[in-house]
Amino acid sequence: MTNMVEVEGLSKSFPPSTKVVAGVSFSVREGEVFSLLGPNGAGKTTTIRMLTTLTSITEGKAMVGGHDVSKDPGAVRNLIGVVPQDVTLDNELKGIENLLLSAKLHHVPNAVATKRATDLLHLVDLDESMGNRVSTYSGGMKRRLQLVTALVHEPRILFLDEPTVGLDIQTRTRIWDYIRQLNRERGLTIFMTTHYLEEADQLSDIVAIMDHGGIRVSGPPSDLKASLHGDVLTISIDGGGNDLVDFLRSIPNVTEVTRVDHSYRLKLPKVESALPEIITGVASRGLKIIETSFSKPTLDQVFLEVTGRSMRDAEESNGNHDRFGTVHARETR
């Protein structure tokens, strides 16, 4: 597989403020779904804007589809579809007119364009409303139309900036389905930014966690989560004592055991594989398990691990900047 995107030491500064994107490097392989995950103000939008030729690159190099973004933006524009964070449709035109306009400006022949436009509108269930003006559409409908507007010229890579921000959960899952479908059925390479952990986890082949303009860690979501050394199992046991702690520690792969009264907290790579041994061990000591619960690691924990704060805290602290407009300015430039 070849690389659709290759980024080396990419930086952006908007003088006089500090670097919004500070030397990031990554690559996206053809057919992959790649997510930049991070709180608002992390530099995700600026990164996507540099890759889509909208914002100039201060330092470093970015290649999209084998073309240098700075030196040959025209070639890059031929290969990409861009779905911006805010809906940018022409409200006074009909749904299908928006699509055909995009097709014409991408030099798609008329006959082909009409066929593709109808197919795409069918894909996102807008067949019935395609003859209505966009001003009559709901927020979710606009988002779906925006998505297919970026596809009518059959780009080789689709850039999505926060594709589901501000949408209700139903519409969000629908958009996820479309994105999956496009990736699986058409083999479309997808580069997206998101600050929804679940979105990144569900859709991505590769997640890169971004904070303060830098990529802290990247890899398949399952690997990132596995790097936390696993699951957390909590069991409450009637009776028992420090000898039980010793027993639990002796179980292979258990990395950590902490006891609070009757409750024992174990850290281990995979709960399922150790559970039978724990149960028989406890039972053989004549003790009774009252309650068990376990949690699988989440990307939020990965974020916490690499940045030292949770996504929500990061959002809130960046939100404070937003009041002064700095983050907003960064994100929209």
Add this chain to the structure above:
Amino acid sequence: MIGETLVLGRRALTKWVRNPFAVIVTSIQALFWLALFGNSFNPANAFSSTSGGSLGPLQQAFGGAPNYITYLAPGVIGLVALTGMSFMGVDLVFDRINGYLDTLRAFPIPRTSIYFGGVVQNIAKGMVAAPITFALALVIPDGLRLTPGFGVLNLIGVFGVVALLTAVFATFFTGIAISVKSTDSFFAAVNFLTFPFMFTSSAFFPLSFFPGWLKPLAQANPITLASDAMRLLILNSTLSTPQVQALLGDLAGMSVIGVLFVALGMAMARNALKAR
């Protein structure tokens, strides 16, 4: 390049046909200039002895016009082209604000086609106003009086001049619209720039009334060139050789200004649309 320009121009016109309010209001605005300004500032009012709105001793200075509205009407057609073109570029400002311009910037189209798309649609809109203004001038009392021999060629000539003038202003103001970042600055810039064009022109009064220092500037004003050209075509059924030369001079002057504005507008568009 031409293809993209026409696609973008058509986008705007489709919208305009669905919502023609702005174009119609701009066109009807001409009525205020003709009926209100034309009567309150009519120099004939100074000569109570003259009848039928005749300009009396001033007729010669006003290019031989039989009444003031006949002199004023071509000027008003020019003013409507100016004000219409100045404000209609606002579409591009909204495109920038709501992000549509960024969407276009990520498309594989020449940056200048966005500029020329704006120019083309503005010219098309502007050309709606001119016949309306012309008709209004004809129907109001003591209004525009065409030369008895006024024919199809004169009419084509008048609208050819309007088209050229509209293009001159469209190329200029579209450059402004594509460069500004907010509606506030757009309207401030437009207001700032329209008045000099308006008041240094021969739209209201002949240049012979102007002080010496203002005359060269006024002579180069595209509204002066266009109004003078239209007056030649309205007041004369056939043109003498000096008149033909004057007409060609006016057209050449407007063309030179137009070419300069296109160059300026393209540079402004490239600068405003490049990645930063």
